[in-house]
Every structure is written in structure tokens, then in C-alpha cells.
Amino acid sequence: MTVIGTGYLGATHAAAMAELGHEVLGVDNNPAQLAALREGRTPFFEPGLEELLAKHVASGRLRFSDSYAEAADFADLHFICVGTPQRSGSYAADMSYVDSAFSAIAEASQRPALLVGKSTVPVGTAARLQELITRVSPAGDGMQLAWNPEFLREGFAVKDTLHPDRIVLGTESSETEQRLREVYARPIAEGTPVVVTDFPTAELVKTAANAFLATKISFINAMAEVCEAAGGDVTVLADAIGHDARIGRRFLNAGVGFGGGCLPKDIRAFMARAGEIGVDQAVTFLTEIDSINLRRRTGAVDAAGELLGGQVSGRRVAVLGAAFKPDSDDVRDSPALDIAAGLHVHGADVRVYDPKAMHRAALAYPALGYADSLDAAVDGAEVVLLLTEWAEFRALTPADLDGKVAGKAIFDGRNVLDPAQWREAGWTYRGVGR
Structure with a gap:
């Protein structure tokens, strides 16, 4: 098989497919990325992926190319794993990369082939692409x-590919269903449920899942706003309602909100597509979900200002975290960097530290200050902001910062510290909704 697009999704899928016993050719047009992958190195951080990649590059089961002609000659099963970023000036998804990849492999295919989309796309895309590949390929109707x-979670991508919680197959033929069941024979044998459905439903599954998760996160953040006004504690509230099996405790952690390359852009693309097909009123609630999420970022800037007594300009601020979540170096739409940038705009002397995302953060936000260690970040800081819940930040104690900071004030943007411990040590502690 081939895997077209070797970014986060594609590189993980390619390595995992090799681990499942398949012969895999990864295809991309990024020379630097291909060079790294051919050496068994990942251009990004994902726990366990580099080891898996190196293992199968060395075994010969996994290799990489920039040639669609080679890909079409090598295999007649092609996974398309390219990105669908938010279109500039619009909420809609930019489909140019998907369209280009499907067109290129179809045009290069002289014999019948199966093209399998894995990207998150607007509903209706598969039907449009089926017509496209049939029209442009020399194989004509032989293109399926x-x-x-x-459904990858950054930080758990290898596990989620090798041991998925479900496999969704959108197909119009029993033959393609059977071929894909063979691809995933091992996880299916382990008991992974398979959902076979039509194109539109398969396209909607990922979008609907992300919309639901975003809703759950923004719901508890809305409750945090209420708790802050009413004097309640959102962590205890979440524990209490989480005991209800219909609700559950997961994703009920108030904080500075969600980010990354999926949830924000996917819910916006969902809203845009719903408007195009005439059901925009069905998802208008997502507008408020997005608004609540962004409000938590401005709320964190305000909280830091309050901890500084209302005077931000010229004050030293330590920001712990740059990635949008722990165990990742992904800084796309990162709440931590957005908050750091907001404080920088207000004149703060910001020092950011992250265990893995420093290089990407500096490229995305070059105006911010960066420290090469946690100690360097907090040195002389008048307020400390914990914004990404890396394990080393979760384990912080007041003693770890004694003698390093200039002011004993901390904003716990992920509610992972013990407020009593910090207050007893003489710190001014501020969490979210506590």
C-alpha cells in the first residue's frame, strides 16, 4: 500500500501499517521531511513513533518517495492522509491538498486501484472525489x-492506530469493505468494532466526534465562569456530575481551553459546511462553543494582570507550556502561546518554556521570549502561568520555585496543582473556576 501525505497523520499511519505486516511506501513532496523519514526520524514529536518508524525503515518494510508514478506502480491501495487546514478568510476547510492528492494518484494509475481517504473533510467530499478520480484516471471506472x-489523539497516536477503539469504513461495495478488513485484520481480531456505512456518514463521524468533545470542554469552561462568579469550585462540580454514567468525567476538566490542528478548525469547517447544505441552524450552538473556548484565553490574560496588581507592562512573566497539549510539540492554535502573546502585547516581559515545543513555538511566535529550562523561565518571574499540563509541571511544588521567582503568584490554567499546598507556602494561587 501507499500512504500519501507524511505529516502527523500520514507518518503515523505508514509506520503503523508496516507494524501490522504491510509493505508501505510513503509519498510526499516535502524534501526535508522525506529526508528525515528515510533516516527513520520524525520531523515532530510523538511518543513511540520514531522507534516504530526506525524499526520498519531498517526492516525495508517502509520506505518513502516523492513520485506518484512510483506509487501507482508499487500498489493499488492508496491511503490519502493530507491536511485540510482552515481556508484563509473563511471558516471552511481548504480542500486543495486533498483534491490535488486524489487527482495526482488517479492520473498516475494505469490499472484499477482503491483510494482511501483518511483526512477530515466536509460531508459530500467522497462523492465528489469518486467522480473526479473516475474522470481523470486512465483506469476509469476501475478507480474505487x-x-x-x-481518530488519532496526539500523544497516543501509535496506540490509537494499532489498537483503535473503532474502525469506520465508508464504502459502496462489499469488495472494498473486504479489502479494508484485510488491512485491519489484526485489530479486528483483537475485538475492535467495525462500523460499515455510506460515504456521508463516514465523513460526518470524525466531525461529529470533534464537535461533541469541543462541546463537552466548553461546557465545563462555561461552568467555570459561573463558579468564579458564584464562589463555587468547578473541579468538585465536575467530579459530582461526572459520576453520572450518562455524562462521564472525561473531558470535564476546566482550563484555558482546547487548541491544536483539529478541534478548532474542524468545528468551524462543520459550521461552514452546514450552512452550505442549508442546515446552519442545526449547529449554531458551535458558535458559542468556539466563543467560550476563546474567552478562556482572554480570561487567563486578565487573571495574570490581576495577580500583578493590574500593572502588566514591564513585568516578568513565566509561561510554562507552549504546545497545545502535553506529549506533543504541536503549537497550532495553542492556548498557551495565544495567552503568552496577549501578555506580550500588554508589555509584559514573557519567558516561555516547554519540554518539546520550543523550536516550533519560536517559529510561530518569534516576538516572545524563550527560556531553555524551567528554572530559567521562572528566574525573576513575578507571576508564573502553568498553561500546558506536562508531567514535570504537574509535579511542581512551591519548594521547586523558592529562591528563583521574584513574586509568589501562580495561575494554574489547567487546575492540576493543589491550591492548599501553594497557599500554605505563602503563594497567591489562582485556578480556573475554583
């Missing part, structure tokens, strides 16, 4: 299409 959405 299926949709197999991905």
Missing part, C-alpha cells in the same frame, strides 16, 4: 474510493 476517518 472508500472513506476511513482517523
Whole structure:
């Protein structure tokens, strides 16, 4: 098989497919990325992926190319794993990378082939692409299409590919269903449920899942706003309602909100597509979900200002975290960096530290100050902001910062510290909704 697009999704899928016993050719047009992958190195951080990649590059089961002609000659099963970023000036998804990848492999295919989309796309895309590949390929009607959405969690991507919690197959033929069941034979044998459905439903599954998760996160953050006004504690509130099996405790952690390359852009693309097909009123609630999420970022800037007594300009601020979540170096739409930038705009002397995301953060936000260690970040800081819940930040104690900071004030943007411990040590502690 081939995997077209070797970014976060594609590189993980390619390495995992090799681990499942398949012969895999990864295809991309980024020379630097291909050079790293050919050496068994990942251009990004994902726990366990580099080891898996190196293992199968060395075994010969996994290799990489920039040639669609080679890809079409090598295999007749192609996974398309390219990105669908938010279109500039619009909420809609930019489909140019998907369209280009499907067109290129179809045009290069002289014999029948199965093209399998894994990217998160607007509903209706698969039907449009089926017509496209049939029209442009020399193989004509021999070009088949299926949709197999991905459900990777950054930080757990290898596990989620090798041991998924479900496999969704959007297909119009029993033949393509059977071929994909063979691809995933091992996880299916382990008991992973398989959902076989039509194109539109398969396309909607990932979008609907992300919309639900975003709703749950923004719900508890809305409750945090209420708790702050009413004097309640959102962590205890979340524990209490989480005991209800219909609700559950997962994703009920108030904080500075969600970010990354999926949830924000996917819910916006969902809203845009719903408007295009005439059901925009069905998802208008997502507008408020997005608004609540962004409000937590401005709320964190305000909280830091209050801890500084209302005077931000010229004050030293330590920001712990740059990635949008721990165990990742992804800084796309990162709440931590957005908050750091907001304080920088207000004149603060900001020092950011993250265990893995420093290089990407500096490229995305070059105006911010960066420290090469936690100690360097907090040195002389008048307020400390914990914004990404890396394990080393969760384990912080007041004693770890004694003698380093200039002011004993901390904003716990992920509610992972013990307020009593910090207050007893003489710190001014501020959490979210506590």
C-alpha cells in the first residue's frame, strides 16, 4: 500500500501499517521531511513513533518517495492522509491538498486501484472525489474510493492506530469493505468494532466526534465562569456530575481551553459546511462553543494582570507550556502561546518554556521570549502561568520555585496543582473556576 501525505497523520499511519505486516511506501513532496523519514526520524514529536518508524525503515518494510508514478506502480491501495487546514478568510476547510492528492494518484494509475481517504473533510467530499478520480484516471471506472476517518489523539497516536477503539469504513461495495478488513485484520481480531456505512456518514463521524468533545470542554469552561462568579469550585462540580454514567468525567476538566490542528478548525469547517447544505441552524450552538473556548484565553490574560496588581507592562512573566497539549510539540492554535502573546502585547516581559515545543513555538511566535529550562523561565518571574499540563509541571511544588521567582503568584490554567499546598507556602494561587 501507499500512504500519501507524511505529516502527523500520514507518518503515523505508514509506520503503523508496516507494524501490522504491510509493505508501505510513503509519498510526499516535502524534501526535508522525506529526508528525515528515510533516516527513520520524525520531523515532530510523538511518543513511540520514531522507534516504530526506525524499526520498519531498517526492516525495508517502509520506505518513502516523492513520485506518484512510483506509487501507482508499487500498489493499488492508496491511503490519502493530507491536511485540510482552515481556508484563509473563511471558516471552511481548504480542500486543495486533498483534491490535488486524489487527482495526482488517479492520473498516475494505469490499472484499477482503491483510494482511501483518511483526512477530515466536509460531508459530500467522497462523492465528489469518486467522480473526479473516475474522470481523470486512465483506469476509469476501475478507480474505487472508500472513506476511513482517523481518530488519532496526539500523544497516543501509535496506540490509537494499532489498537483503535473503532474502525469506520465508508464504502459502496462489499469488495472494498473486504479489502479494508484485510488491512485491519489484526485489530479486528483483537475485538475492535467495525462500523460499515455510506460515504456521508463516514465523513460526518470524525466531525461529529470533534464537535461533541469541543462541546463537552466548553461546557465545563462555561461552568467555570459561573463558579468564579458564584464562589463555587468547578473541579468538585465536575467530579459530582461526572459520576453520572450518562455524562462521564472525561473531558470535564476546566482550563484555558482546547487548541491544536483539529478541534478548532474542524468545528468551524462543520459550521461552514452546514450552512452550505442549508442546515446552519442545526449547529449554531458551535458558535458559542468556539466563543467560550476563546474567552478562556482572554480570561487567563486578565487573571495574570490581576495577580500583578493590574500593572502588566514591564513585568516578568513565566509561561510554562507552549504546545497545545502535553506529549506533543504541536503549537497550532495553542492556548498557551495565544495567552503568552496577549501578555506580550500588554508589555509584559514573557519567558516561555516547554519540554518539546520550543523550536516550533519560536517559529510561530518569534516576538516572545524563550527560556531553555524551567528554572530559567521562572528566574525573576513575578507571576508564573502553568498553561500546558506536562508531567514535570504537574509535579511542581512551591519548594521547586523558592529562591528563583521574584513574586509568589501562580495561575494554574489547567487546575492540576493543589491550591492548599501553594497557599500554605505563602503563594497567591489562582485556578480556573475554583
